[in-house]
Amino acid sequence: MKRVVFMGTPDFAVPILEGLIDNYEVVLVVSQPDKKVGRKQILTPTPVKRKALEYGIEVYQPEKIKIEYQKIIDSNPDIIVTCAYGQIIPKELLDFPRYGCINVHASLLPKLRGGAPIHKAIIDGYSETGITIMYMDVAMDSGDIISQEKTIIKEEDNLERLHDRLSLMGKYLLLKTLPSIFEGTNERIPQDINEVTYAYNIKREEEHIDFNKSAIEVFNLIRGLSPVPSAFTILDGEELKVYSSRIGIKKEYENCGKIVNIYKDGIGVSTKTGEIILTEVKPFGKKRMLVRDYLNGVNKDELIGKILK
Numbered sequence: 659m660k661r662v663v664f665m666g667t668p669d670f671a672v673p674i675l676e677g678l679i680d681n682y683e684v685v686l687v688v689s690q691p692d693k694k695v696g697r698k699q700i701l702t703p704t705p706v707k708r709k710a711l712e713y714g715i716e717v718y719q720p721e722k723i724k725i726e727y728q729k730i731i732d733s734n735p736d737i738i739v740t741c742a743y744g745q746i747i748p749k750e751l752l753d754f755p756r757y758g759c760i761n762v763h764a765s766l767l768p769k770l771r772g773g774a775p776i777h778k779a780i781i782d783g784y785s786e787t788g789i790t791i792m793y794m795d796v797a798m799d800s801g802d803i804i805s806q807e808k809t810i811i812k813e814e815d816n817l818e819r820l821h822d823r824l825s826l827m828g829k830y831l832l833l834k835t836l837p838s839i840f841e842g843t844n845e846r847i848p849q850d851i852n853e854v855t856y857a858y859n860i861k862r863e864e865e866h867i868d869f870n871k872s873a874i875e876v877f878n879l880i881r882g883l884s885p886v887p888s889a890f891t892i893l894d895g896e897e898l899k900v901y902s903s904r905i906g907i908k909k910e911y912e913n914c915g916k917i918v919n920i921y922k923d924g925i926g927v928s929t930k931t932g933e934i935i936l937t938e939v940k941p942f943g944k945k946r947m948l949v950r951d952y953l954n955g956v957n958k959d960e961l962i963g964k965i966l967k
Contacts (some may be wrong), residue, residue: 780882905931
């Protein structure tokens with residue numbers, strides 16, 4: 659049975675690890691170091707680490723993989739599989755395994771290279787995305803493509819739904835692709851550098867809703883960040899997180915970001931091209947809630963005309 663080292667960190671990578679465990683000998687799992695999480699700053703293992711320990715597989719968590727990779731070489735893998743690991747893999751490691759080092763990436767490369775391809779596919783209005791199995795190279799997500807599978811981005815998709823669908827797609831495409839790699843019959847297609855786009859990790863300022871943009875751009879931002887980290891705006895000087903919305907009437911407004919309508923289940927806000935209706939929010943210091951419940955605790959008449967900043 660082929661010896662596999664798996665390198666991954668977040669929830670997205672867990673199904674891929676499970677698929678490998680069920681079909682191959684996973685001799686070592688490499689994940690990012692544990693981090694302190696929450697208000698109480700509790701040291702928390704990564705999702706991939708937790709899953710590996712459930713199966714009794716040794717976990718290695720180097721601070722800097724570019725210099726702390728000897729343990730991986732000593733495990734003598736036939737192949738290294740990575741998925742959302744979070745550090746650049748050094749060339750010494752890429753060149754070691756007999757069958758190479760391959761990556762499961764959540765986009766149709768060369769589109770959306772980087773750490774936030776699922777977020778950006780929705781935010782940037784892509785009609786489709788998918789999974790790419792690729793050989794790893796020293797540059798970020800630049801290696802030769804082995805296989806790909808597409809999925810349509812539906813209007814009802816948000817980050818969470820697309821994330822979960824792509825994660826399972828990644829598992830099954832990897833398991834479908836690995837035999838051809840071991841047999842030496844797989845494709846190896848260089849990426850077209852003229853088609854490259856990037857999906858860098860989301861910055862805090864990108865989470866802020868700009869109502870001066872079109873309604874569809876605001877709609878895509880909200881669903882592309884839902885539920886985590888979530889888009890936000892400022893109402894009465896306090897942060898208001900927004901988790902879902904729908905597009906309302908098309909109309910030209912003089913002032914963007916103004917609350918123009920109150921519905922039973924939503925708050926209508928003006929944008930460059932019309933109304934965006936916020937339907938699920940989290941006011942500062944309170945829990946996440948449907949806007950219909952939020953409206954029960956506020957003066958609806960006083961909301962009309964307020965500006966979201």
